[in-house]
Amino acid sequence: MIPDPDQNPLFPNDDSTACLVSTEAFEGPLDLLLHLIKKNEVDIYNIPIAAISRQYLDYLDLMRELNLDVAGEFLVMASTLIQIKSQMLLPLSPDPETDDDQVQDPRAELVRRLLEYDRYREASALLAAREILDRDVFARKFLPPELDIEAPDDALPEIDLFELVDAFRRILAKAPKDSFHEVGSENISIADRIADILLYLEGKESVEFEELFIGTNTREFIVASFLAVLELCKLRMIKLSQFENYGSIFVRSAIIQEAA
């Protein structure tokens, strides 16, 4: 059917399948495919790829028309569907890599992924149905929830940012202020310091915060080291802890070493 140019593009009338797709948000392409399979009541082991691909693409079109971002993953799945569809047009030949004359259905991997995805979706429903702490069941708390800092696994107290900044200022204060400014001084990158610090922590239980600043004690070095520490904290690759107020801050690697 030739589309009427005056027709509002949001409401295409040439294809009834467009009305079948809902605008509810899908978690991803697998979610959308499962939805289409269930909606069409087709056998998951024998997916009519042509029809399903068609509806899948219609849905993507609709998303675009509604100005929703179509995530890259949806497009990857679209090309996978089309690839499967074209493979199915070719005569099936026995797989030369296996001896038996069983033929590989081009849909097999997709079916497996869908089934597995469905299984984890079921699992997530089971989790959601459990007695969830602070939703269904409650336990005593020693701190109001907003102050409830959860203890790390091995119960070393963690420190807050201000203590860290204080420590940083102490170190910075120790750095020679003086010195003649050397133009074109060395360039220290945070990335380098991250790598250095990780290397330094490797195999050590924990080191004092100050130790990380030993080396060239120029301000650039100290600042780069401090930013590297912050970055590593953010990436959760190190943990900082302090045993007493205003005590030394200790740095530990948060990456558990592989058992050799």
Added chain:
Amino acid sequence: MMSDISLKQIVESIIFVTDSPLTLDRLCSILEEFEREEIREAIASITADCRANGRGVELVLVAGGYQFRSRPELADYIRRLKRVKPARFSPSSLETLAIIAYRQPVTRAEIEYLRGVDSGGILKSLLDKKLIRIIGKKDIPGKPLIYGTTREFMETFSLKDLASLPTLREIEELADSGDDTDQVPLPLDGTDELF
């Protein structure tokens, strides 16, 4: 002097004042003058008391330890007290948590293959909520981080240990389907190398 103190009272009070689930091992090390079996019996007796007397709290085993928790039927009343929004999980974070819980240790790439979508943001928020943690790096090219669930995960979902996660349908059954379903199976043989 107070010889009428029972072990049951001691155990009950210790569990009551502890802010996280208390393991039997820990109880035994605190109460070293008592036998492990006696302590176990005291716990069982407290648990039974809570049930039999229709108390508002029950003694439950979560994350390997014992904790008093309010009964789920009372949630509405407690929420009035707390005036906080109940813990909520989005479908995508539950999906990701389920995959990590059942497949751990698992890499981000494996999670994303199973979900079919980028999961970086979800992983970060689950890390922030301390429901998952980085447990190391996988010894394959690129050394990707591997994720697992935490003690907080078990506490949040009232699991006594990971083995008590609800059992999943086995995917293997599906591979040789046809026996337990009346659908015509695809020739799925030879797909094993996919996993």
